[in-house]
Amino acid sequence: MEPTLDALQDHRHELYERFAVAQVAVSADGREVSFMGPIEIGVEVGGFAVIEFEGARRVAVQVREVRMVEREGPQLDFTVRDQMAEIGVVAASVRPLMRSLGGSATTLGEFDGDFFLERRAVEPFGERPIRPATEDEVALIAEGLTGTAAAIEIGVLRQAPSVPATLRxxxxxxxxxxxxxxxxxxxxxxxxxxxxxxxxxxxxxxxxxxxxxxxxxxxxxxxxxxxxxxxxxxxxxxxxxxxxxxxxxxxxxCLDFSDLDLDIQALLLRMDPIRDLDDFRALRQVTATLTVPYSVDDLEAAAAAHHDTERLAARIGNLRIGEWDLWRREGERxxxxxxxxxxxxxxxxxxxxxxxxxxxxxxxxxxxxxxxxxxxxxxxxxxxxxxxxxxxxxxxxxxxxxxxxxxxxxxxxxxxxxxxxxxxxxxxxxxxxxxxxxxxxxxxxxxxxAADIEDLSTLFSHVPAPMLHRATGFGLGQALFAGPIAPVPLLAQVGTRVSPEGGGDVPTTWAG
Missing domain, CATH: 3.40.50.300 (P-loop containing nucleotide triphosphate hydrolases)
Known part of the structure; x- marks a missing residue:
């Protein structure tokens, strides 16, 4: 008889209880940490976790990667009654697929009572229990990593909404x-x-x-x-x-025409130093005679005053650049x-x-x-x-x-x-x-x-790729801060601003 879904789930829960995955971390160099545990371990990419040692010693790490691990479970031998079989009883063996989590992290430091001491390496260690950091522990980690350096508060950490997210x-x-x-x-x-x-x-x-x-x-x-x-x-x-x-x-x-380099002036006048040899030479000659600051009108008038630079004056007039509203007027800066x-x-x-x-x-x-x-x-x-x-x-x-x-x-x-x-x-x-x-x-x-994330992974290789990929699931105002502005890559919810935003989307009142 085919077992019910509830019965199958009960059997799998029993398997996971009897063959539980140890929730432990190991490190061969004290810097890079590998961990494994059940699906319910509770750690997330970019979050903080704590490794526990004897004597209440605790080491903090930041999770860089979390991945699903699938493995064959133990061989289960059983018999089932099959009304369609001639002998009525059928023997069977199966290795159920079991899932757990594995991942990597980096060492941040150790707790010392009510303080956190930044240390990017500890002595290597074998299997030790690992768990997500509590909100109080996250607060100590954030305070210890910031130290006395000048910092600005940009919002709160996603893992611990009561802990400020600070940037250097x-x-x-x-x-x-x-x-x-x-x-x-x-x-x-x-x-x-x-x-x-x-x-x-x-x-x-x-x-x-x-x-x-x-x-x-x-x-x-x-x-x-x-x-x-x-x-x-x-x-x-x-x-x-x-x-x-x-x-x-x-x-x-506003601007004066003389605020622009000669090459930029030539671009505005649509001339090339090689293709438009005579006009470009005329531009150099005329601008050399003008007193800074000068306007487009000053340039056109000076060019029109000499026969050999009249073509430049004609070019300026035909392009009507002098009519731009950008140019400075009397009394303006x-x-x-x-x-x-x-x-x-x-x-x-x-x-x-x-x-x-x-x-x-x-x-x-x-x-x-x-x-x-x-x-x-x-x-x-x-x-x-x-x-x-x-x-x-x-x-x-x-x-x-x-x-x-x-x-x-x-x-x-x-x-x-x-x-x-x-x-x-x-x-x-x-x-x-x-x-x-x-x-x-x-x-x-x-x-x-996804292609943009891959581009960012190449450009910002110092940021773990799994952290970058989290951006596809960010909500409004959620951000990853990484680089010299952050002691470690930070996942944060950006706080409120007090000045009004000038732009903004057009309201969708038409939808009603």
Whole structure:
């Protein structure tokens, strides 16, 4: 007779009880740890676990990998009554498939009473019991790993929601790559990070904001009396916003034509140094006679004044570049002159400009001016949101290609001069590879594409691949922080921000 499903499950539960898998960990070098246990062991990738020794000694580890292990169980011999068989009784043998968990971890340190002492290696050990860390133990581990280093609180740890997730402030002296699909909370998280950097550090910040997402970073709900809001109010006056005319901003987003390098001016005028030999030579000659700052109109007038440079004046007039709303007018100040050492943070709302080439010209001017002044060795965090629009991996637009090359140059050489990048995008393959490859920090939010995860595994090989793959299951505002900004890779739920978010999705009121 065929047994019922309940009876089969009861038999399997009995097998797992009689042939239980030991919940133990071992290490041959005291650094890398292997463990195994039943399905119910309770550990997760990125979480903390505790290995117990004699005398109440406890060693903390971080789980790097968890995998399902399938094995044949013991041979079971039994007889069944079969009404269809001639003899009525049938003998049978079977080896049921049994499942357990195995994985790997790395040593973090040891507990000493109410303290945690960071040690990345202990003496090798044989099989010792392992279990998930309690919330109190996680708090001790987090406090011990942070130590006395300057830190900012970004949210809470996913494993222990009462334990703050803290990032090392000095870690932002390395380039940071932030990646997350649309709707993952990437913009909200960026704003929260900027708030905390403003409130807890003295690092000047320049933000290239293509979607007007951060234009309200310097404001706060007047009815919010939380400690975070009070801290932000103390620094909010140092946030300056530059927007195109007509947006009511304190600074008008504008440039002088002379803010652009000669090669960039030539790109705007659609000329090539080799193909357009005469026109390019005329551009060099005329600009050499002008006093900085000069405008497009100044250049056109000077070119028209001489017979041998009239073609240049005609080119400028035909392209109508002088009609761009971007150019500085009397009484205004060029965007390249913003002094972030005093302002602390400048939001450059390139999204307020109507023309794509105007937005690219602003990015080129600001990044170019920072690179030109690199030997002043003044630290600054250059935040490039939606970086695929500024530093694309591939483009047929010569202006964008020049911007991407400049970004790659800053990524490769800028850190030693205090030029630190924070690059945010939706997919790693959309940003210039020489920019992404120079980023040591990773902030990873929800991702859907397996191919994107594989790309990140190659680019950020210091982060365990199973941790990266967890991003496919992240909820809103959940993130992985790894690199110099974190003592160990951290899985966190990002906390609330106190400044309003400027952008946001269009409401789906049409659905009703």
């Amino acid at each position: 402030s000095t870690g932002f002296a390395r380039h940071t790559f932030m990646c997350g699909q649309s709707g993952s909370g990437k913009t909200y998280t960026t704003g929260g990070l900027l708030e905390r950097l403003l409130g807890s550090t003295e690092l000047p910040i320049v933000v290239l904001d293509p979607n007007s997402d951060h234009v309200f970073l310097g404001s706060c709900d007047p009815e919010d009396s939380s400690p975070a809001a009070e801290r932000h109010r103390e620094v909010a006056s140092g946030v300056h916003v530059a927007r195109a005319r007509g947006n009511g901003a304190e600074h008008t987003l 060029s965007a390249v002159e913003y002094d972030v050492s005093r302002a602390r943070c400048v939001i450059v709302d390139v999204g307020s400009l109507s023309r794509p080439d105007e937005r690219t010209a602003v990015a080129l001017a600001i990044l170019g001016r920072r690179w030109a002044g690199r030997r002043d060795r003044e630290p600054v965090l250059l935040v490039i949101d939606e970086a695929h629009n500024v530093l694309p991996a591939t483009t047929e637009d010569p202006l964008l290609a020049a911007t991407a090359e400049l970004g790659a140059l800053i990524a490769g050489e800028g850190r030693k001069f205090g030029l630190h990048l924070f690059v945010a995008t939706q997919r790693p393959g959309k940003v210039h590879p020489n920019v992404v490859s120079q980023c040591d920090n990773l902030v990873l939010m929800r991702m859907n594409g």
